[in-house]
Amino acid sequence: MDNQDIRKAGLKVTLPRVKILELLENSTQRHVSAEDVYKMLIDKDEEIGLATVYRVLTQFEAAGLVTRQNFEGGYAVFELDRGGHHDHLVCVVCGKVEEFVDTTIEKRQREIANEHGFEMVDHSLIIYGHCGNPKCHVG
Amino acid sequence: MDNQDIRKAGLKVTLPRVKILELLENSTQRHVSAEDVYKMLIDKDEEIGLATVYRVLTQFEAAGLVTRQNFEGGYAVFELDRGGHHDHLVCVVCGKVEEFVDTTIEKRQREIANEHGFEMVDHSLIIYGHCGNPKCHVG
DNA sequence: AATGGTGATGAGAATCTTTTTCATTACAAG
DNA sequence: CTTGTAATGAAAAAGATTCTCATCACCATT
Ligand SMILES: [Zn+2]
Ligand SMILES: [Zn+2]
Ligand SMILES: [Zn+2]
Ligand SMILES: [Zn+2]
Numbered sequence: 001m002d003n004q005d006i007r008k009a010g011l012k013v014t015l016p017r018v019k020i021l022e023l024l025e026n027s028t029q030r031h032v033s034a035e036d037v038y039k040m041l042i043d044k045d046e047e048i049g050l051a052t053v054y055r056v057l058t059q060f061e062a063a064g065l066v067t068r069q070n071f072e073g074g075y076a077v078f079e080l081d082r083g084g085h086h087d088h089l090v091c092v093v094c095g096k097v098e099e100f101v102d103t104t105i106e107k108r109q110r111e112i113a114n115e116h117g118f119e120m121v122d123h124s125l126i127i128y129g130h131c132g133n134p135k136c137h138v139g
Numbered sequence: 140m141d142n143q144d145i146r147k148a149g150l151k152v153t154l155p156r157v158k159i160l161e162l163l164e165n166s167t168q169r170h171v172s173a174e175d176v177y178k179m180l181i182d183k184d185e186e187i188g189l190a191t192v193y194r195v196l197t198q199f200e201a202a203g204l205v206t207r208q209n210f211e212g213g214y215a216v217f218e219l220d221r222g223g224h225h226d227h228l229v230c231v232v233c234g235k236v237e238e239f240v241d242t243t244i245e246k247r248q249r250e251i252a253n254e255h256g257f258e259m260v261d262h263s264l265i266i267y268g269h270c271g272n273p274k275c276h277v278g
Numbered sequence: 279a280a281t282g283g284t285g286a287t288g289a290g291a292a293t294c295t296t297t298t299t300c301a302t303t304a305c306a307a308g
Numbered sequence: 309c310t311t312g313t314a315a316t317g318a319a320a321a322a323g324a325t326t327c328t329c330a331t332c333a334c335c336a337t338t
Contacts, residue, residue, distance in 0.1 A: 132256035
């Protein structure tokens with residue numbers, strides 16, 4: 001993941017793009033909103049406009065560098081696409097996110113699409129639950 | 140599905156609530172946005188404000204009468220919860236929506252949650268693809 | 279049937295996220 | 309360096325949803 005990836009995407013290597021890619025690589029949070037990215041950049045004294053953050057994230061998504069997720073909450077979160085596809089497990093109390101891949105489910109999805117005459121191109125699977133943290137349990 | 144359901148939800152039986160429930164029952168589209176509901180009501184000369192549509196749909200959701208789905212597009216769609224849970228298959232070209240239930244996937248999801256120390260309370264599975272319609276195929 | 283309390287409604291303002299506009303700036307090819 | 313074009317920032321606009329608040333309607337009680 002470096003400037004070559006930006007070039008390969010047919011995009012000029014500009015400061016905002018480099019900084020945003022860097023940030024996605026180094027951030028402790030794997031899943032960040034556009035607003036998160038914007039604020040993190042401000043904290044690093046990088047004066048990059050919010051509109052540019054949105055533009056760049058959308059371009060990175062189109063280039064396959066980044067994945068956009070629509071968790072609940074009315075806003076999108078982005079994550080660097082480190083090779084493998086995966087799905088998400090989200091704690092409805094604390095918001096903790098874990099990732100997983102399950103070949104059984106992946107295979108069944110394709111089969112189901114075919115059974116319905118569809119050709120699958122993508123999917124979104126999010127499991128909501130209470131995580132292991134005692135504070136996140138009811139009762 | 141009738142006024143008793145509204146009462147059971149702890150809500151007063153009012154004209155907007157009755158009309159919206161009726162509409163959800165009789166609509167040919169099972170998956171409608173708040174805006175859709177609002178416009179359909181206007182077409183029927185029911186003067187119900189958009190804010191009320193949002194309020195009522197949210198209340199119906201809390202009461203378990205209605206399910207809210209976040210397909211792609213930045214807005215929510217609602218559907219009457221006719222008994223069973225199901226997941227969705229959405230055509231990325233024409234927007235056609237089909238529903239399905241797969242016991243294999245349902246079971247695996249619960250297992251995956253447990254393997255990660257989560258207790259599943261809900262999930263969202265949307266398969267995106269090209270439907271059977273020739274117009275919706277690439278190449 | 280009239281009354282009153284509480285919850286519900288409608289209109290518009292407000293909020294929140296994301297996109298667009300447009301004048302200015304910065305890549306990168308020559 | 310010069311220069312064409314793509315990229316940027318600020319602000320406005322757009323789109324979806326929620327909030328505010330004055331008014332209204334349901335419904336239990338007279
Ligand atoms: Zn938790
Ligand atoms: Zn992830
Ligand atoms: Zn399911
Ligand atoms: Zn459905």
